[in-house]
Amino acid sequence: MTENSTRTGPREHGLQRRAVLAGAATAILTPAAVAAFGTPATAAPGDEDDTSEGETHRITMYAEDLGGGQVGYGLAPGEATIPGPVLEMYEGDTMEITLVNTTEQRLSIHPHGVLYDTESDGSPFNDSFNDPGQTRTYIWRTTHEKSLGRRSRPGSAGYWHYHDHAMGGAHGSGGLIAGLYGALIVRRRGDVLPDHQFTVVFNGMLINNKTAPDTPMFEARLGETVEFICIGHGDLFHTFHLHAHRWANTRTGYLQGSLDSSEVIDNRDLNPGSSFGFQVVAGEDVGPGAWMYHCHVQFHSDGGMAGVFLVRNEDGSMPDGAQAAIDRFHQHEGGHSS
Amino acid sequence: MTENSTRTGPREHGLQRRAVLAGAATAILTPAAVAAFGTPATAAPGDEDDTSEGETHRITMYAEDLGGGQVGYGLAPGEATIPGPVLEMYEGDTMEITLVNTTEQRLSIHPHGVLYDTESDGSPFNDSFNDPGQTRTYIWRTTHEKSLGRRSRPGSAGYWHYHDHAMGGAHGSGGLIAGLYGALIVRRRGDVLPDHQFTVVFNGMLINNKTAPDTPMFEARLGETVEFICIGHGDLFHTFHLHAHRWANTRTGYLQGSLDSSEVIDNRDLNPGSSFGFQVVAGEDVGPGAWMYHCHVQFHSDGGMAGVFLVRNEDGSMPDGAQAAIDRFHQHEGGHSS
Amino acid sequence: MTENSTRTGPREHGLQRRAVLAGAATAILTPAAVAAFGTPATAAPGDEDDTSEGETHRITMYAEDLGGGQVGYGLAPGEATIPGPVLEMYEGDTMEITLVNTTEQRLSIHPHGVLYDTESDGSPFNDSFNDPGQTRTYIWRTTHEKSLGRRSRPGSAGYWHYHDHAMGGAHGSGGLIAGLYGALIVRRRGDVLPDHQFTVVFNGMLINNKTAPDTPMFEARLGETVEFICIGHGDLFHTFHLHAHRWANTRTGYLQGSLDSSEVIDNRDLNPGSSFGFQVVAGEDVGPGAWMYHCHVQFHSDGGMAGVFLVRNEDGSMPDGAQAAIDRFHQHEGGHSS
Numbered sequence A, B, C: 001m002t003e004n005s006t007r008t009g010p011r012e013h014g015l016q017r018r019a020v021l022a023g024a025a026t027a028i029l030t031p032a033a034v035a036a037f038g039t040p041a042t043a044a045p046g047d048e049d050d051t052s053e054g055e056t057h058r059i060t061m062y063a064e065d066l067g068g069g070q071v072g073y074g075l076a077p078g079e080a081t082i083p084g085p086v087l088e089m090y091e092g093d094t095m096e097i098t099l100v101n102t103t104e105q106r107l108s109i110h111p112h113g114v115l116y117d118t119e120s121d122g123s124p125f126n127d128s129f130n131d132p133g134q135t136r137t138y139i140w141r142t143t144h145e146k147s148l149g150r151r152s153r154p155g156s157a158g159y160w161h162y163h164d165h166a167m168g169g170a171h172g173s174g175g176l177i178a179g180l181y182g183a184l185i186v187r188r189r190g191d192v193l194p195d196h197q198f199t200v201v202f203n204g205m206l207i208n209n210k211t212a213p214d215t216p217m218f219e220a221r222l223g224e225t226v227e228f229i230c231i232g233h234g235d236l237f238h239t240f241h242l243h244a245h246r247w248a249n250t251r252t253g254y255l256q257g258s259l260d261s262s263e264v265i266d267n268r269d270l271n272p273g274s275s276f277g278f279q280v281v282a283g284e285d286v287g288p289g290a291w292m293y294h295c296h297v298q299f300h301s302d303g304g305m306a307g308v309f310l311v312r313n314e315d316g317s318m319p320d321g322a323q324a325a326i327d328r329f330h331q332h333e334g335g336h337s338s
Helices: A010-021 A031-039 A171-176 A298-301 A322-330 B010-021 B032-036 B173-178 B298-302 B322-330 C009-019 C031-037 C174-179 C300-303 C322-330
Strands: A056-067 A069-074 A087-090 A094-101 A135-141 A158-163 A181-187 A196-203 A217-222 A225-233 A239-242 A265-268 A276-282 A289-295 A306-312 B057-068 B070-074 B089-090 B092-101 B137-143 B156-164 B183-187 B198-205 B217-221 B225-233 B241-243 B268-270 B274-279 B288-297 B307-312 C057-068 C070-074 C087-090 C094-101 C135-141 C157-165 C183-185 C196-203 C217-221 C227-235 C239-242 C267-269 C276-283 C291-295 C305-311
Touching: A010 B057, A069 C094, A087 A094, A158 A225, A158 A276, A158 C276, A171 B298, A181 A196, A181 A225, A196 A217, A196 B225, A289 A298, A289 A322, A289 B183, A298 C174, A306 A322, B089 B092, B156 B225, B156 B274, B173 C300, B183 B198, B183 B225, B183 B274, B198 B217, B288 B298, B307 B322, C070 C174, C087 C094, C157 C227, C157 C276, C183 C196, C183 C227, C183 C276, C291 C300, C291 C322, C305 C322
Parallel strands: A056 A094, A087 A181, A196 A225, A217 A306, B057 B092, B089 B183, B198 B225, B217 B307, C057 C094, C087 C183, C196 C227, C217 C305
Antiparallel strands: A056 A069, A094 A135, A158 A181, A225 A276, A239 A265, A239 A289, A289 A306, B057 B070, B092 B137, B156 B183, B225 B274, B241 B268, B241 B288, B288 B307, C057 C070, C094 C135, C157 C183, C227 C276, C239 C267, C239 C291, C291 C305
16 A cells, blocks of 8 residues: 555546546547546536537556555556555546456445446345455446526536445445545546645544554645545544635535535535545635644544645745644654653 | 225326315416426426415314224324325415324324414424314415525425324324324425326335335336335434435435536435425336345344335336246345345 | 623623724714614615625634633633624625733634634644643634625625634544534625523533523513524534514525425424524514523423523513513523423
8 A cells, every 4th residue: 555645636537537438439649639537626617518428538447455444446457555546537437447346345345426227236135246356347337418498407427436335244344444435526627636635534533544643734835726525434423624725515626616505614524325425725815834634523623634735935945834734643742652 | 094005106196186176266277287396307397486375174083993003193183194195385385284182192293494474383392283173274384596686595495294293292292103193295396297106205214104024015107207205204314225226315306417526326325304305217228126124224124124115117017027026025034024 | 701691781781892993093982973884674685795804803802711611702811701702794894803812721712603713713734723821813704795796695694604724633523522512604685683682502411501490591672683693613503493573595594585495494403513503573463471492302492502582672671571580490490400
């Protein structure tokens, strides 16, 4: 398993892109192709009324035992992580996931938000899972918004997630405890593409199956656009709080303009099976520094459900006081057991 | 009490309509009247700016002991069910509920969302309840949106609910455990009328006071529009998840067009006293089959908070594999104790 | 500590205004200035596209031991309350809070929603707190919505809150139990200004650190506009329910017009670290009377998480039956131990 802070950095970000596009029928991974995948935060968006058929992305996922009761998904043998890789599509795209179960337990992959037939349900209920050692292909499709006159039925765009639905029971409770989960993003053509992506999974009393001070430290430079994908799992209720940044309670975290009545929040319920995402500009209007993110249930934050969002200076150097804060966090002064 | 699967089928749907319209001053129950009650999912909507005074619906409800500690509401003697009947109004309508308490305990009916004076509050606090054997009338009114220029105060339209607020304490905790709850829908003129309605009440560790595999199986044919009304009660927190279908987090579950920034979800918090509803087209883009709905809190789904949404073929026949899935569910293979 | 019912009445409302404006560089507290602070509920709104730099409000807050393990914030020595005073700003404004810690414990003030650098974070993590006896200044800034073409990044407007983040641990769990919390409102120019403000904090099994029948009784006259600011703290999950009134699930509780697809609710999750607010017209369409507000988790309402919203007649007199209801509440008939 890679370091917490690297798997969400720029290198990992490139990996995620490759993962998504690797098996696409027509995609070629050039800078131009990557740029076309989304629009930069400062540019005019593309065609939001796009109804193209989309591409088919073919990927292979490996479910691997990571030792210590941990199991992860990865895009290549030996690369499993907790959480698994961020998977991304545009509305209209299809993803074919060939899941290789290298473990000795029954498991599956079940997505939220996207379209699938019963054979790709990922549930024992529909006889849709991988036996130990088995390879099985799951197909996820997506759709555009359907207009019905004054109203419309929603398309597939959203900050979704995927997870095991078969290990240790009918609902994958064993697989979730072990770490078989990850983020799934379906974008609408024209959506903003971030500079960094951070997956935050509140799973029982853990964040990404870690407790403070070993929880992930997310890093960006001042002014970069970062995307948080927040997912809840397990048996407990949680609230996700990010210091000094806020977002709209919408599909994207942005408002649709000055007439959008949506609430703006910096603390949100993050309960089992739910997910949401948003983008913020790192340090915007507040400056660089080490900022906490944590569950706001006091017993949970005191118990280790907290981590660091490090906003570096524009040149990548450490802001004044940031290292001291991180040191306090690691020495448990200012951490959960102070 | 009727079968779970029948009380939400087309027959029951007709009953619900009758219930609502039975006492209306002007309504006559003809096919034309039923059609006028809503617009089909595929038709253009009616006048959404309607501000008519509305009709008065007069119904009699019977609170009845169903044995085994269960108590339900019904629209005729001997017809009490858990949950109670779906009650429906349009904004501007009034409903007069004459509640007959046939039990030996104090109870009441308390609505969410609609308008009522203190005498119809349904709380012991306001001396508003039925003593054992007593008959009492409660009046619920509704209103249209009130424009205040650039903003407006909301009307009554919503997926609401009603419940006891007097049995076993000041807040009806005893009545809720026993099953005294049901769905209340206030529609805005022009809202889509579904082909089927399913009421799902997460109440403690139970769904509609049942545990798997005895939880309700909801049925529709491929392409029919179905409406879920989800209600939370009790002491526990929950999340409602439906496989292979999704909806917008809005008043109706539809989006208001491509500029609507609302989130699209397939998993939502369903906590005590809250309710929401949405419509989906059964099997749209995913095909027919047996799909699970369940609480996504792992301990709860594993403990029996799961059920089946059966999407039949267009001709009403069973889709391939669906009966096998249902059998697994009933044999507890794929069910909560697998 | 003042009476529950007085600190939210008209007198207190004036105090809150003064508190906010006291140190402003340019503000003069005249009736005209107060009137300009917001627009009455019935008047046309101001310029919602305002991008002015805003004012700087300089206030001093005192954290004081109130005995019995309770600690509050106040705007003058000896005036600490639980919850602390409502603090208000407009988007563009800055607030400088000089916090005097008169207690013998480490504490701080940490805001939600607004902008602050790491020195004003209020967390031990960022070495941002008051030692016992220490005075320290925290600076909170706000911003306007930033247009990005078809989308925008949200401004600071919202129903936020502030709380201790340092007493008894890294996350202020001790300070929250003691009562160190309050409401923080950032308005957008043109937002409606209410006649009364009520802060409701669900903190563990308590409301504003009280249990029924000692929970606050909120009072207004029929037709007055009242603003609820609801805040969650502690370790438990809650749902806030208000009888006979409802609001839109938006930034303000109002809808943005007939095309706004937002849900209308009367029951909402209120979990640790979250806050929301809304305005209703007291008794609108339902008449005067004593109305309950309570947590809808049955075990919580039965355990004392309930209070009274008293809507008086227009002339200020008691409505029929209201005193009897309040008496029942206080005699625990209809209260939590009935």
